[in-house]
Amino acid sequence: MTTLPAPREPLRRVAVVGGTHGNEMCGVHLARHWLKAPGELQRASFSAMPVLANPAATAACRRYMDRDLNRTFTLTFLRSEATPDDPYEVTRARELNQLLGPKGTDQAFDFILDLHNTTANTGVCIISESPYTVFNLHLCHYLQMQNPDLPCRFLEYETSQNETYSLESVSKNGIALEIGPQPQGVLRADLFSQMRALVMSILDFIELFNQGKAFPAFEMESYRKLGAVDFPRTSDGGLAGTVHPRLQDHDFEPLRPGDPIFRLFSGEDVLFEGDSVVYPVFVNEAAYYEKHVAFLKSEKIHISVPAMPGLSSSPTVAS
Structure with missing residues (x-):
C-alpha cells in the first residue's frame, strides 16, 4: 500500500461532479439541482x-456517447491535438481538464468529488485511486463515524496503466462516491437522499x-482491487452462463475457493478456483458486460492510519 501524506494547505477549490456516466441518475439529478441552487454546497x-x-450522455440517458468518459483523463488524451473526428468524450475530457485542472498542475482544483451509481449491491463505497492519501482515509472514517448504521467501505482501485484515467485524477486529490444498487436510468428516492446527505458530510469534513x-x-x-473475472463464454464469445445466485448481491462478502460463482445455461455450476479468500465487488454490474467483467476480485486489508494534525492556521473565508 502506498499512502501519501495529508495536504498541508486548506482545500479552497472543490468540485462536486455528477453525470460522468449519463445514466447514473443520483449524481445527474443532484448536479442539476445544485447548478440551480448551489448554496447548499x-x-x-x-x-x-x-x-x-457529460451533458450529451445525460440528455440521451446513456452511460456515454462514444467512449467511457471516466477512462479518458489520461495525459495522452488530454494533450493530444484536437481533430474533427475526436470522440465526444475526448473533447469533453479536455474541456473538463481546462475547467478543473489542468491535470498535474498547481492550478488544478484541490478536490473533486465524483458521484456514481452502480447496479451492483455495493452499498456505500468510497473509491480512491492508488496511491491514496491519509486525507481520503480519514474522510471515509469520518463518514463511518457519522453514519454507524450505514456501512461505508473504502476501495483502493489501482489502474492497469502507468497513470490514472478517472475524472477525479484531474484534481490534486479526489474520490468517487459509489452507491448501489440502482438500475441504469432510474432514480431511487432512498439512494438520492442518501447520496445527498453523504455529500453534505464530505463537505463538512x-x-x-x-x-x-x-x-x-x-x-x-x-x-484493494486484485483483478477482474469474466463470464463463462462460448467459442464465439457469447455468454455461456451468468452469475450464480449464491454470489449475486453479495458484494464485499468473502468468496472462498470452491464456492460457486457462475451457473451455466446447461445447468452446471462453475466454482471459484482461486487459492485464497477474495471479496467480490461490482458483482454483475450492467455497465461491465461490455468490458467482459462479471465481477472484480479484491482483498481485505487492515490499515493503521496515522493521525492527521490540524493545519497551522485557519484559512480566510472563500469569496
Missing part, C-alpha cells in the same frame, strides 16, 4: 462548484479540516 472556508460532467481540526490515528479495514 457552500461552506465558510471554501466554495464548491457543481458540475454536470473538508470544512473541519480547513478550520484546523486535528484527527486522531485509527485502524480500519480497506479493500
Whole structure:
C-alpha cells in the first residue's frame, strides 16, 4: 500500500461532479439541482462548484456517447491535438481538464468529488485511486463515524496503466462516491437522499479540516482491487452462463475457493478456483458486460492510519 501524506494547505477549490456516466441518475439529478441552487454546497472556508460532467450522455440517458468518459483523463488524451473526428468524450475530457485542472498542475482544483451509481449491491463505497492519501482515509472514517448504521467501505482501485484515467485524477486529490444498487436510468428516492446527505458530510469534513481540526490515528479495514473475472463464454464469445445466485448481491462478502460463482445455461455450476479468500465487488454490474467483467476480485486489508494534525492556521473565508 502506498499512502501519501495529508495536504498541508486548506482545500479552497472543490468540485462536486455528477453525470460522468449519463445514466447514473443520483449524481445527474443532484448536479442539476445544485447548478440551480448551489448554496447548499457552500461552506465558510471554501466554495464548491457543481458540475454536470457529460451533458450529451445525460440528455440521451446513456452511460456515454462514444467512449467511457471516466477512462479518458489520461495525459495522452488530454494533450493530444484536437481533430474533427475526436470522440465526444475526448473533447469533453479536455474541456473538463481546462475547467478543473489542468491535470498535474498547481492550478488544478484541490478536490473533486465524483458521484456514481452502480447496479451492483455495493452499498456505500468510497473509491480512491492508488496511491491514496491519509486525507481520503480519514474522510471515509469520518463518514463511518457519522453514519454507524450505514456501512461505508473504502476501495483502493489501482489502474492497469502507468497513470490514472478517472475524472477525479484531474484534481490534486479526489474520490468517487459509489452507491448501489440502482438500475441504469432510474432514480431511487432512498439512494438520492442518501447520496445527498453523504455529500453534505464530505463537505463538512473538508470544512473541519480547513478550520484546523486535528484527527486522531485509527485502524480500519480497506479493500484493494486484485483483478477482474469474466463470464463463462462460448467459442464465439457469447455468454455461456451468468452469475450464480449464491454470489449475486453479495458484494464485499468473502468468496472462498470452491464456492460457486457462475451457473451455466446447461445447468452446471462453475466454482471459484482461486487459492485464497477474495471479496467480490461490482458483482454483475450492467455497465461491465461490455468490458467482459462479471465481477472484480479484491482483498481485505487492515490499515493503521496515522493521525492527521490540524493545519497551522485557519484559512480566510472563500469569496
